[in-house]
Amino acid sequence: MLKYVINVVRLSLLLWKWGNMAVKESKYAFVILTFIVILLSGLGLISSYYFQKNAIEHETIHTLKKYNIEFTRYIQSEAGMMNSIIHLAKNKSEFVKPFVTDDKEKLFSLAKPIFDNINKNNDITHFYFLKPNGKVLLRVHDKYRNGDIVKRHTFLQAKNNLTPFHGLEFGLKKNYTLRVVHPWIIDSKLIGFIEIGKEIDKITQTLSNQLDVEIYYAINKSIFTNSAEFIKKKLLKLHTTDKQYIVYKTNKIPNNFSELVNSTETEWIKTDNQVYISYNKVLRDVSEKELGRILFLIDITEKYNDFIGTYINFTSIIVFSSIFLLAIGFLLIKTHEKEILRTLNQLEVAIEKSDIVNTEQKNLLSLFDTGDSVLFRWKNDKSWSIEYVSKSVTKLLGYSRDNFLSSDVLYADCIHPDDLARVSKEVKDNVNNKEGFFKHEPYRIIAKDGSVKWILDYTVLSKNKKGETTHFLGYISDITTQQKQKEEVETIFYTAKDALAILDLDTNFLNFNDAYLEISGYTREELLKKSCIGLSVKEDVEKTKEAIKEVVKKGYITNIEKSCIRKDNKIVTVNMSIAMMPDGEHLVASARDVTQSNKIQKELIQAKTDAEDANRAKSEFLANMSHEIRTPMNAILGFVEQLSKNEKDSKRLEQFEIITSSGKNLLNIINDILDLSKIESGKMDIEAHPSNLKKLLNELKSLFEILTLKKEQKLNFNIDKNLPKCLIIDPIRINQIIFNLLSNAIKFTPQNGTIILEVEYIEQTKKLKCSVKDTGVGIAKENLNKIFNAFNQEDSSITRKFGGTGLGLSISSKLLALMDGELNVTSTLGEGSTFSFEISAPLCKEAINNTVKNTIKSKVSSFKANVLIVEDNKTNQLLLGMILEESNITYEVANDGIEALNMFKDKHYDIIFMDENMPNMNGIEATKQIRIIEKEKNLEKTPIIAVTANALSNDKERFLDTGMDDYISKPYTEKDIQGVLQLYLKEK
Template identity: 30%
Template structure:
């Protein structure tokens, strides 16, 4: 019995121990599971709170930025619609303007503090006082427009000379916006601004918060890089003297055009965020004690799996959120938005970018989008959709017009992806709508330009064919098939060898290959038997582009018949022109020589002591001499044109800069007469052009000068310039100069372009001149391939329009600035020999010019050696060393060109600079002088300053050579 009891006692004791051990294990397991469950609940609570703060901080930042952008856009719209005469046309305009200003304040009261509007003659200020009264103030002319403030933005409309200064109360605005959001207990709404943290007190941001350094450095770095972020760190509230561990989320934003670095920062006390679960967990723990071990194990497994799932979900959410951010950026860059529709084509969702593209709010667009499409386009869209659904197409694309909220039609392109279920039933679609208005307008303009080009080509009498690089006919522009060997239509698709007979086909193909491989124009003259008989043709072959060639042929039969007679006439004309050229050269020399002495002596006399009457007499002589010089230049220019001596000399230049240089020449006269000069460049005007810049400038100088001369004080002049592209790299430049001057009688217009003709030819006429300006301009325009047109009405004004041909230059050209420097303008040449010593040889045979040059050199302080002809000059150079030679051209025994050539051939004397000094002013004379070795050329009459600058220039060159 005792043994039994002992065994039972041992068995019981063992079972009890196992029970206790099992119970302890179970209790420990329960507490272990409870502890892990508590941690999981805490983590989930923190995750939920973090997601809430992350979403809220993004909403607040975007709302602040959108509200500020709306205010900025409204003020831009406001300034663009202001008129400078608002306070000059009566009370109605003033009242309307002030009502608009008040609406601006009402719409943006929480951000806009003061609005100052500056008109050309008046400045008006608006603000609300402390009693909410709308106050308007008129600022004095001498009163500052606005105080300096970093929250001030200036909006300008230069075309109307008005501007707006908006002073913003950012503290109030940001405080109001942050105050609209509730985050719960122990949460803080902060604002990051330029490296500082501000809290919200009475709806106004104030300093007093500080995030500890490590977290603050990370937060500051992300904000400056424009990145949103979430952090955990310690926050110090210096106002309430407390510190706590916090969950921190920030979302950066900007208030363009302000340069502040800004971000919304939301803070949650980490301890408070999880405090609510303790009491709940206590009762839950009691319940867990009564649950079975299996239930606990299942629950633990469930919580663990849930936690893993949450982490996976969080990771996937972040990835999806990143994709959506990328999508938003792409849509903003492409000016587009996404929309979703159900099976009934009802709009169920649309992205926020719709407002940026079409101006509508999302809800408005979803409800009424079909009303913003024209009936024709809506019908076309529905037909395409129906056809795509019937054919089970996956997608389609269509372009049509959409009505923008501002009332303008906008060209858009939609791409829709269609969805079908397993039974093939349409279930809905997703679409992307993008703004294609700019591309559409460009395509339309290109189409119109091509149509104009085709119209020009079709109107030409020439025979035009387009070929492939293999010589196969691709297209044609032919007015009369009877001029061809065979009809143009029958040639399409055939090669040149198949259409043209031998040996003509071989000749054409040789020219064709030469033009194709070299890229240069090839001209061929040939004889062919057409339907209308034997004809002579001149054809030009050149590359149209990399894949096509073009030929332009012209009937020159008549030209050939006249060639012989024309050749004889040309020979006679050449003899006549040669005689005329010699006469012009001699006349130029004979007139300019005494003019040189006259104007030169006047320049020297101005430096002497003269009485008041003598100065007035001298000024009259000087003005008369300069006027005579201008008249002589006009006569010689016209004579050169008539003699066929005027040639085009093309150069590449910046077109707009050159036009503005010409206009600046007249600035003083325009200001004196208070004339309003307007000029405008058309959209097709290229940046760089190749044509004769000097002759174009002479034309514009004459026409604009006439417009200013005949326009009364306070008048207006308009210069309009446009271009028409022709055969890719060529352009027709159209100019129109309009004025509000005295006008021209209708019966006088046709005779104005004749030489020496003026509207008022009487001796008592008010406006003086030679009457050659328009005649020369007309001849130059014709020389440049254009035509001058004149329209005028008496007492209302005149319009002079013309066109010239040029070539578009697509590469930038470094253009030499030939304007004199300020140093040259201020150069004091009196007794300059002390500073710039030079040994000078003067070669001159004319007594008058010799006296003038001696006096001039004496005024400069130089004792010069004089030679009376080229032969004497050569002998002097052989015997002595000179630093500079002034050489006349026409002299007895040996002229200046021959003497220059001999001197330049002397081994030890060839580096002596020689400056031509002649009355021969033709470009050919100048080119010839430079070709034989002259270093520079001065056409008489010369100015004292010109001589002085030439001496200074060569002295500087001499000094540099000696240093080197």
């Protein structure tokens, strides 16, 4: 204000001189004086308003940007705390057994007390136990929701790198959550993952309270698949603002929120007698996906009101002063105009020589703040007599201004006794400070109510013309909260298991905990002379420098893996995270020795690769074995079928039947082994689609009535009368399961025994319930758990007596598990057994097509057709030719794909039977070439039927995708061939 008055006087002098020269003591002098006063007053009011407003805005924006840095630091701090919690959980050995054995109840009873504790004390809202593939074994916070597969970014990073990972992201229920995921490795083996999370509203509330700032998370509605339903479920946490955002709120949402969150500038907001300044930034999740915006609002109501009050008072003073000056001026102009000019000239000279605007006032203005801080001016005497103190002293210390100004209370008496000597020494040591100011180390003061507060004190020296310090200007602010946080941080810093260090921007070590000494191998004195870059191996120096540049640009960087050289010259690999500290001049770095875990990770990856190679080799072996057995078996069973048609000798027919039965048993064993291999390698898919279960059961009944008739057994099919005609199931696998259970029942039930199949549909739950009960030999109680293991039967005598591989029940159990079902057994030795299961079977929305394409009404003998057999095996050529001759169909044979192409170019065929594996050109490539020829020559499409011995994976789909029309697996029967001929010749 003093500086402003001086400048006004200077400008007044200049204008007065100009006016005086212009009018030369004319009668218009007073008019000019009036104009000058009004002009200067207006300029003063306007400049004062914008100066104060800009000062408040500048200070607040600076504070908001510091909050932004504090937000990043707080997230890192929370992640560190959550890492420590997971370490404690991983170290609890009693968790391992129930986790590995999938004992959810036991695991829940052990983990629930821990979750309750961390939920209460740390606001942790999520606690997961995950299997290695991401399947949720247990949500401690939501016990009955499990079995789903987690595919979040944090989990995938932890899984791929086998290292802890954290970040903010959404979950299945669209909770925006800070998540920390740890791999759980026991004895160098990955058994699963542990994850904990803290929902953003918990973090937001805590951070908002600590920083005294309102924080809003505005999430793009496009993130949610069903925003309306989601808002309804989360009404207490969320607020919808407009068409674009959904907001996690800590307080009432401002009316103009949409404008604020989309603005790239800081904004002033006035609402409900409160004044705020806003600042926003882009909100991203841990995968750098943009989610929306974070909006910070800081309350400046008190500062704003002080500013307005001061401005109103200043305006009043200016107005009254202007009127007074005009009145005096009018009188003086009339009587003492010459004397006024002379006096003004003298005043101008005096002002130019004056040192009124000196360093003391500048420092005073730079220190003054309208907030909670206190401004003192005191004498350099023994008692530090106070000449001025700001009104905010009452809020800080509880004493009034008069208490200090009257010396009833001395400031020295308010300083904590343990700190007084140090503060006095700092004043004494700096009384002749050439810089003109100094800063005290933080010290404590005692308020009137006895409370102790930590103070940050800046002191400016006021000197006379001789250079002697006569007064002090003190600017003190309350840092109790910051000091408490600092002490807490220091406690965490020095006791943390991870290595932590404070670095300057050149990565020189300034401070660190004992864990860093342990990693580096240096003593404290030695490490203080080192830098983080200096400890890096040569190959990682540039990587470290680039990481520091990223921190300076972005504020933080995580999961930087680098190698460092210890004092003993050993190389250690560390995983580092680095963040910029709020002062912008220092870095905080955390490091973890991952040398051993990386070694374990590499071993696990190698083991995984070896296992995959072994599994691939096994699959290839099984495929080759299947092919090599099916090819000759096709000829054996095919020729036996042809020979038995015209055979009249009963003994010979019985021998043919034995050969056929033995061959089919061998094929069943191969099929079981292939199915088990597909299940264990995760390649077995359940293909549920609209199916006629009644028809499937009738076909099974027809088959098993013949088998039970031979053994003189009773077979009952008790089918629910209300069983729907159409259900969404996998008919092939349901048929396989019931077939296995009935086969077992017949095998282990003696003559005159009974087998009962019961099928029930539960309308309320849309469940299909099946059971197979027999009066057979039964199973001993101690052997019930063995029967579901692959290649296992109750004991070896069972195999010798009844035969079989022991795969049927194991495969059935595993197939039901893929359908979210379970195979159960109850049995009494000597009385019989009951096997049962229950699976989901939704009703069809539309009726299924009951047409069976392969139904054969009669042999295809009335059609004239020319067939091409493409087959390299002479025996199979002969067999297929014999079947075709039975139907009076002519055929030609090609020994490989190239020969087939040449024959197709010269002749038309009604059907082509195409083998897959042939020399020179295989069946798939030959099919592709035939389709190209048809397209080029605009020919009608020829039906191509795949005939193959491969049966390991989805062969039919593979053949259809390459242009073939149908598929027959070896060994085939005459009925299979007749079905294809009838279908495709009829269609022609």
